[in-house]
Amino acid sequence: xxxxxxxxxxxxxxxxxxxxxxxxxxxxxxxxALIYASEKMLPSIKKDNAPEQAANVATMPGIVGKAFxxxxxxxxxxxxxxxxxxxxxxxGVISPGGVGFDINCGVRLVRTNLHIGDLSRETIKQLVDELxxxxxxxxxxxxxxxxxxxxxxxxxxxGARWAIxxxxxxxxxxxxxxxxxxxxxxxxxxxxxKAKMRGKEQVGSLGAGNHFLEIQRVAEIYDExxxxxxxxxxxxxxxxxxxxSRGLGHQVCSDYLRILEQATKKxxxxxxxRQLACAPVKSKEGERYFKxxxxxxxxxxxxxxxxxxxxxxxxxxxxxxxxxxxxxHIVYDVCHNIAKIEEHVVDGKKMKLxxxxxxxxxxxxxxxxxxxxxxxxxxxxVLIPGDMGTASFVLRxxxxxxxxxxxxxxxxxxxxxxxxxxxxxxxxEIAKILEKRGIYVHPASWxxxxxxxxxxxxxxxxxxxxxxxxxxxxxxxxxxxxxVVKG
Amino acid sequence: xxKIIEHTADIGIEAYGKTLEEAFENAAKGMFSLMIGDxxxxxxxxxxxxxxxxxDEEQLLVDWLSELLYIHDVEHLVFGExxxxxxxxxxxxxxxxxxxxxxxxGYGMEIKAVTYHxxxxxxxxxxxxxxxxxxx
Numbered sequence: 001x002x003x004x005x006x007x008x009x010x011x012x013x014x015x016x017x018x019x020x021x022x023x024x025x026x027x028x029x030x031x032x033a034l035i036y037a038s039e040k041m042l043p044s045i046k047k048d049n050a051p052e053q054a055a056n057v058a059t060m061p062g063i064v065g066k067a068f069x070x071x072x073x074x075x076x077x078x079x080x081x082x083x084x085x086x087x088x089x090x091x092g093v094i095s096p097g098g099v100g101f102d103i104n105c106g107v108r109l110v111r112t113n114l115h116i117g118d119l120s121r122e123t124i125k126q127l128v129d130e131l132x133x134x135x136x137x138x139x140x141x142x143x144x145x146x147x148x149x150x151x152x153x154x155x156x157x158x159g160a161r162w163a164i165x166x167x168x169x170x171x172x173x174x175x176x177x178x179x180x181x182x183x184x185x186x187x188x189x190x191x192x193x194k195a196k197m198r199g200k201e202q203v204g205s206l207g208a209g210n211h212f213l214e215i216q217r218v219a220e221i222y223d224e225x226x227x228x229x230x231x232x233x234x235x236x237x238x239x240x241x242x243x244x245s246r247g248l249g250h251q252v253c254s255d256y257l258r259i260l261e262q263a264t265k266k267x268x269x270x271x272x273x274r275q276l277a278c279a280p281v282k283s284k285e286g287e288r289y290f291k292x293x294x295x296x297x298x299x300x301x302x303x304x305x306x307x308x309x310x311x312x313x314x315x316x317x318x319x320x321x322x323x324x325x326x327x328x329h330i331v332y333d334v335c336h337n338i339a340k341i342e343e344h345v346v347d348g349k350k351m352k353l354x355x356x357x358x359x360x361x362x363x364x365x366x367x368x369x370x371x372x373x374x375x376x377x378x379x380x381x382v383l384i385p386g387d388m389g390t391a392s393f394v395l396r397x398x399x400x401x402x403x404x405x406x407x408x409x410x411x412x413x414x415x416x417x418x419x420x421x422x423x424x425x426x427x428x429e430i431a432k433i434l435e436k437r438g439i440y441v442h443p444a445s446w447x448x449x450x451x452x453x454x455x456x457x458x459x460x461x462x463x464x465x466x467x468x469x470x471x472x473x474x475x476x477x478x479x480x481x482x483x484v485v486k487g
Numbered sequence: 488x489x490k491i492i493e494h495t496a497d498i499g500i501e502a503y504g505k506t507l508e509e510a511f512e513n514a515a516k517g518m519f520s521l522m523i524g525d526x527x528x529x530x531x532x533x534x535x536x537x538x539x540x541x542x543d544e545e546q547l548l549v550d551w552l553s554e555l556l557y558i559h560d561v562e563h564l565v566f567g568e569x570x571x572x573x574x575x576x577x578x579x580x581x582x583x584x585x586x587x588x589x590x591x592x593g594y595g596m597e598i599k600a601v602t603y604h605x606x607x608x609x610x611x612x613x614x615x616x617x618x619x620x621x622x623x
Binding site: 075077101102138142194197198200201202207208209247250251253254257258261262274275277 | 494542546549550553557560561563589594596597599600601602603604606622623
């Protein structure tokens with residue numbers, strides 16, 4: 001139980017003051033830390049050491065504004081999951097711990113012009129089984145396409161564009177991906193052979209753990225205007241993909257943690273926790289990590305692009321209709337584990353910053369040039385995946401999100417250990433319960449099924465309600481699962 | 488000998504050995520026990536690996552287990568027996584196992600990476616205790 005100071009400074013806003021000296025009494029916070037939460041969530045937030053981790057982040061060189069934590073905050077390696085921190089592009093640092101192992105883990109939402117009345121339960125079952133067949137999932141899921149080293153390098157340098165050029169997707173898809181599916185700063189030469197070998201084996205696969213592929217129904221519309229712009233309406237069928245950069249990203253993170261651990265010593269940076277290992281953004285080590293991370297991010301966009309292609313093919317196969325005729329357009333694609341260079345106003349001054357989001361989503365409000373033209377007048381869609389059996393949400397980014405470097409939450413956040421969940425539930429029983437709720441599940445493994453049972457997470461509804469109440473991102477639509485492919 | 492340790496969202500192992508080598512071998516056994524279900528891993532193939540010992544023992548543990556994860560990902564192998572030798576400049580290891588087969592080995596969890604959290608290599612009266620957590 002964490003016992004540090006949390007001062008309520010506004011609706012849904014709790015602050016750890018700069019004067020807090022930490023559990024060991026030796027912290028020197030450069031900025032305060034701010035946690036978005038409801039009263040009800042505080043006990044579970046204090047249960048693990050996540051607030052202390054937010055305070056730790058606030059001690060890092062070059063941090064500006066505040067160290068933020070979203071309501072789905074929970075303990076992570078170094079930085080808390082649900083954390084947002086921005087560092088000065090001249091004086092600041094960059095840290096792999098602020099991004100996470102699964103670089104560009106993210107969410108993609110595809111809409112259709114199908115409605116719930118168009119699909120029988122039997123058809124949904126067929127669709128899920130077809131998706132399971134076409135999209136590799138589960139522990140050790142292997143790639144179904146073989147890429148040469150040259151092709152992997154092209155994926156790393158070009159991102160989703162590579163996939164479109166190879167015929168995996170539609171030209172319009174790129175416009176609806178964050179960064180248009182490619183961070184141009186990426187440099188494949190800074191990614192190790194090992195990472196590339198892992199990537200080769202896994203490109204276009206879902207993976208395991210909390211990753212999923214889901215057929216959903218739009219259950220509720222909260223904001224008619226925004227829903228219309230995003231192409232969403234009640235009872236419509238959507239498909240959501242939640243996955244990241246697979247072993248390639250994990251390897252990039254491991255490789256650079258080793259390098260940055262050394263750099264921390266070399267540049268004489270004091271850190272309260274070894275896992276915050278970082279390097280100045282202008283240092284060779286820092287620059288290299290950033291470019292390699294961007295390459296891993298590009299791999300993740302390609303991964304989701306390949307999956308979208310197979311999702312469209314699966315629908316075509318089962319429903320015997322073209323994906324174009326089914327209106328299977330991408331609503332949007334967000335990443336929730338990433339560091340990016342962005343401009344933000346801090347204390348009235350425009351600054352170039354390295355924004356780290358680890359378990360947090362970029363939320364650009366209206367009029368930002370980086371979001372698709374069609375959405376520009378209302379702001380970017382923010383996609384919040386639920387967990388197996390629970391609802392997912394589409395939110396709308398408001399300019400109010402700028403107070404947190406244009407960021408929002410990313411999901412629910414775990415409250416129970418995976419082993420605890422496994423002991424408490426049996427995977428097959430959970431599948432039965434879900435089936436009764438009208439959700440058909442095809443898991444790669446019944447164990448994962450138990451580990452990822454919805455009760456192991458905080459309620460995603462509570463999390464988005466805090467963001468809505470705080471005004472950073474507001475609710476547009478809620479989707480509930482009809483069929484799930486679990487990794 | 489090893490035991491599984493848990494943390495909110497994640498899981499790790501604590502392994503023991505009379506020597507540092509034995510503790511490293513047991514740590515690897517522990518890691519693969521998490522990655523599969525109830526099946527037994529037979530020693531059908533042997534992989535030789537080398538890990539540079541250029542930092543501290545903790546980093547060496549991370550690198551040793553990471554190397555095994557890498558081989559698992561790329562060659563789809565699982566291992567059940569290990570031989571570790573730790574020299575001044577490098578660790579040389581042999582890992583015995585076979586191709587991963589869902590039907591035979593069952594499902595465990597996907598380990599993304601070996602982390603620095605709760606990472607420890609320590610010597611006590613009975614020998615060595617090593618500990619680390621995984622990102623899953």
